[in-house]
Amino acid sequence: MSTLTSRYITAVSRAVPDSQRSDVEAEVAAAIADLSEAKLDGGATPEEAERSALLELGDPMRLAADYSNRPLHLIGPDHFPTYVRLLKVLAATVLPIATLAVIVAKLLTGADAGQVAAAAVTTLLQLAMQLAFWVTVVFAIIERSPGSKAMHPKWDPSMLPDSPTGRARLGDTVVSVLLALGVAAYLPWQHFRSPFTSLDGSPIPTLDPGLWQSWIPVLLAAMLAMAVLEILRYRAGGWSVKFVSVNAALNLLFAVPVIWLAAAGSLLEPAFVQRLVDAGWANADLQLNATIIVVTAGVVLWDVVDSLRKLPGDAAALALGTPGQGTAIPG
């Protein structure tokens, strides 16, 4: 037996289960002998005959897989839908929660803005890779375990994602407008009527009054514009690319200054923070700023993601000529 043939047979038999090994070895050897004999009869030299016989049998891994009826794919069509669905669910739940937790932990330990951002990004990337890797490993094992064909969850109509009903829902719109107006109203309210008063009875603003010269008007404008945008969107019947971009821009216009100021420690009025420290809240400065950053980032992220999520459905509904109007089901 020449080396090429014996190497081929070894390559095949190594890739089949122990129990079938000697059987398959004998069969492959007989097949190679038959095929090369036919080539020899056709006038080929022994080397050519052997080579073309091996070429005809092809990649030994593939042949071994055919012999032992093993899959040549990591995850087959039976489990692929479940696999993708699970990955999506994990990406939408575990990733943001864990990243947010890391941000909070970093802020509480007094990291600066750069460290927080770096930790958040590395956590997000590492976690995403770990999730994808381990879910894939588990599904690859399931794919290869006997009886797994019967195991994959049956598809059911109730698993269908929301259809492109689109439409601006009245409930959503009212909540969004109230939220925007509420934040906008809070800005002047905290300045004139704070629940905290100094010794002489005058109110202590929660936000640094110096910001009235710079950022507070911007924040106020962003929130008012947001309320207007929500109303316009409702009248238009849903999200469009234009509304989504403006919404994202307004969100950033609000969130970036707030997060930046909070991270730099210049958002809150020092006298207000001092009152809290005097009242026994030793880490008031750090913990308040951290909470503000997390909540702002969370709300803004959610709002932008939500608008993006609804965009395809609304666009489809608008294209069908059935814009929401007031007839849409609230909530």
Place this chain on the structure above:
Amino acid sequence: MIDEDVLAGHQQELRRGTVVMAALATLETPGYGYGLLAVLEQSGLSVDANTLYPLLRRLEKQGLLEAEWDTTESRPRKMYRTSDSGRALLKRLESEWNALAGSLNNLRTTDPRKALKELP
């Protein structure tokens, strides 16, 4: 013109499964792998060697073929023969095949638009 790749893809799908019938039918007379390969090639049902050899082994495992090593020749060869259950399966597959051919012919001979209109 038909795209060659498209044609090849559809042909392959159409032929998938016919190799099983051809093997079961041909091996009523005992034969070994390469012999079957040559017979199929001659009758226009060309199969790749690396498809046929594993298929024979699978059919043997399913009890549709009986196999034994023939050691009377200069080197051992695995001889296959269609088993009783292989014959029964072939019968079922053939009637399925004929039913499919009949249905297709019906569709092709009657005006397809008319057939669709007759649907409730």
